[in-house]
Amino acid sequence: DAxxxxxxxxxxxxxxxxxxxxxxxxxxxxxxxxxxQDPGHGLRLIHYSYGVKDTDKGEVSDGYSVSRSKTEDFLLxxxxxxxxxxxxxxxxxxxxxxSPLHFGNGTRLTVT
Amino acid sequence: DQQVKQNSPSLSVQEGRxxxxxxxxxxxxxxxxxxxxxxxxxxxxFLISISSIKDxxxxxxFTVFLNKSAKHLSLHIxxxxxxxxxxxxxxxxxxGNEKLTFGTGTRLTIIP
Numbered sequence: 001d002a003x004x005x006x007x008x009x010x011x012x013x014x015x016x017x018x019x020x021x022x023x024x025x026x027x028x029x030x031x032x033x034x035x036x037q038d039p040g041h042g043l044r045l046i047h048y049s050y051g052v053k054d055t056d057k058g059e060v061s062d063g064y065s066v067s068r069s070k071t072e073d074f075l076l077x078x079x080x081x082x083x084x085x086x087x088x089x090x091x092x093x094x095x096x097x098x099s100p101l102h103f104g105n106g107t108r109l110t111v112t
Numbered sequence: 113d114q115q116v117k118q119n120s121p122s123l124s125v126q127e128g129r130x131x132x133x134x135x136x137x138x139x140x141x142x143x144x145x146x147x148x149x150x151x152x153x154x155x156x157x158f159l160i161s162i163s164s165i166k167d168x169x170x171x172x173x174f175t176v177f178l179n180k181s182a183k184h185l186s187l188h189i190x191x192x193x194x195x196x197x198x199x200x201x202x203x204x205x206x207x208g209n210e211k212l213t214f215g216t217g218t219r220l221t222i223i224p
Binding site: 004031033035040041042043044045048050058059090092094098100101102103104105106 | 116118144146153154155156157158161201203207210211212213214215216217
């Protein structure tokens with residue numbers, strides 16, 4: 001797993017509630033990413049971080065925010081969850097921009 | 113706008129034969145390509161990559177071919193084994209850009 005832990009692994013929440021997903025790494029890698037996987041869409045980048053407090057948007061960032069206050073932790077927050085955010089969320093890390101990504105085992109989020 | 117396309121959602125191959133997975137891309141600025149393999153309930157794992165300065169890269173049973181003029185890459189697995197049954201994603205990026213764009217995936221089933 002390249003030292004990546006995602007929590008929780010499963011979550012069911014109601015529409016309109018805030019949700020925070022956590023990604024923790026023990027590899028001291030600079031880059032961290034949040035992707036979502038949906039049928040017919042593959043993996044789509046939500047946000048990524050290239051250092052502590054340095055983040056940028058991906059292709060599907062609307063409705064999501066992120067924070068990285070420490071090298072090892074990257075948090076993804078859904079301020080007000082919607083049913084369209086039901087998905088499997090993957091965190092990934094890489095040592096540098098051109099290194100392959102290593103993924104966590106995912107968080108399955110269901111918004112009812 | 114799907115910049116990386118895997119037009120075959122699924123593929124079945126007899127054990128011992130060759131599996132060929134295809135991927136097309138539209139962005140001519142992409143210059144680094146990767147294949148990932150994903151088992152159920154796990155995160156994707158890196159398989160093999162190729163830079164645009166090459167047209168072939170081989171690693172054991174896995175070979176990736178790149179045809180830049182056609183904006184096409186393929187992954188060959190030979191011989192195919194039951195453990196190769198998984199979803200395969202191709203991905204592409206521009207050098208110096210941290211964002212990796214994934215295709216929609218192809219589910220490979222190896223028939224014993």
